Amino acid sequence: NAGVTQTPKFQVLKTGQSMTLQCAQDMNHEYMSWYRQDPGMGLRLIHYSVGAGITDQGEVPNGYNVSRSTTEDFPLRLLSAAPSQTSVYFCASSYAMSSGANVLTFGAGSRLTVL
Amino acid sequence: GENVEQHPSTLSVQEGDSAVIKCTYSDSASNYFPWYKQELGKRPQLIIDIRSNVGEKKDQRIAVTLNKTAKHFSLHITETQPEDSAVYFCAASIPGANSKLTFGKGITLSVRP
Numbered sequence: 750n751a752g753v754t755q756t757p758k759f760q761v762l763k764t765g766q767s768m769t770l771q772c773a774q775d776m777n778h779e780y781m782s783w784y785r786q787d788p789g790m791g792l793r794l795i796h797y798s799v800g801a802g803i804t805d806q807g808e809v810p811n812g813y814n815v816s817r818s819t820t821e822d823f824p825l826r827l828l829s830a831a832p833s834q835t836s837v838y839f840c841a842s843s844y845a846m847s848s849g850a851n852v853l854t855f856g857a858g859s860r861l862t863v864l
Numbered sequence: 865g866e867n868v869e870q871h872p873s874t875l876s877v878q879e880g881d882s883a884v885i886k887c888t889y890s891d892s893a894s895n896y897f898p899w900y901k902q903e904l905g906k907r908p909q910l911i912i913d914i915r916s917n918v919g920e921k922k923d924q925r926i927a928v929t930l931n932k933t934a935k936h937f938s939l940h941i942t943e944t945q946p947e948d949s950a951v952y953f954c955a956a957s958i959p960g961a962n963s964k965l966t967f968g969k970g971i972t973l974s975v976r977p
Binding site: 780782784789790791792793794797799805807808839850851852853855856857858 | 865873896898900906907908909910913915953957962963964965966967968969970
C-alpha cells in the first residue's frame with residue numbers, strides 16, 4: 750500500500766495564480782484532512798472531510814477550497830495564491846472514529862512558495 | 865473550540881538523560897491525546913497516544929501520562945538517544961463524528977551526544 754500520496758512535493762507560484770494540491774489514499778479511510786505547517790505555529794487544520802461528499806472548515810480555511818467526490822481523493826485548491834499561503838501542506842487520513850481516537854496517517858508534504 | 869499549548873518551544877538534554885514534554889488542553893470534554901514525532905524534513909508520525917479513561921501508557925522508552933483534573937498530559941522519554949532529536953507535537957480531540965485533532969505548536973527536542 751502506498752498510504753497517503755501528495756503531489757507535487759514542491760511548487761512555486763506567483764501571487765494571484767491558482768493551483769491544486771493533490772492527495773490520495775489507498776487505505777479506505779473515511780476521514781481526510783489538510784493541515785498547513787508554519788514555523789512556530791504547529792499544524793493548523795485547513796479543511797477536513799468525514800466521507801465522500803462531505804467537507805467542513807477547519808481553523809484556517811480562508812483562501813482554500815476542497816471537494817471529496819471519492820473516498821480516495823481529497824484535493825486542496827488555492828483560488829488566488831497569496832504570499833501568506835507560503836507553507837508546507839500535509840494531507841492526512843484516518844478511519845473515522847466516533848470515540849475520538851483519530852489516528853492520522855500523514856502524506857510526505859507539499860512545500861509551496863508564493864512569490 | 866479546543867486549545868492545546870506546549871511549553872517550552874525547545875528542550876535540550878544530554879544523551880542518556882530523560883526528557884519530559886508537557887501539554888495543556890482547554891476543553892474538559894477532550895478524551896483522546898496523541899503524540900506525534902516529526903524528524904527534520906519528514907512527515908509527522910504517531911508515537912504514542914492515550915485515552916481519557918487511562919492515566920498512563922508505556923511503550924519501551926516512551927510513556928504518556930494524563931492528569932484530567934489539571935487538564936495536562938506529558939510525554940516522557942527515558943535514556944534519550946540522538947535519534948530522539950525531532951519536533952514533538954501533542955494533540956487533543958473531543959469525541960464526536962468529526963473527531964478533529966487540535967495540535968499544539970510543537971517542541972523541538974535536541975539530544976546532545
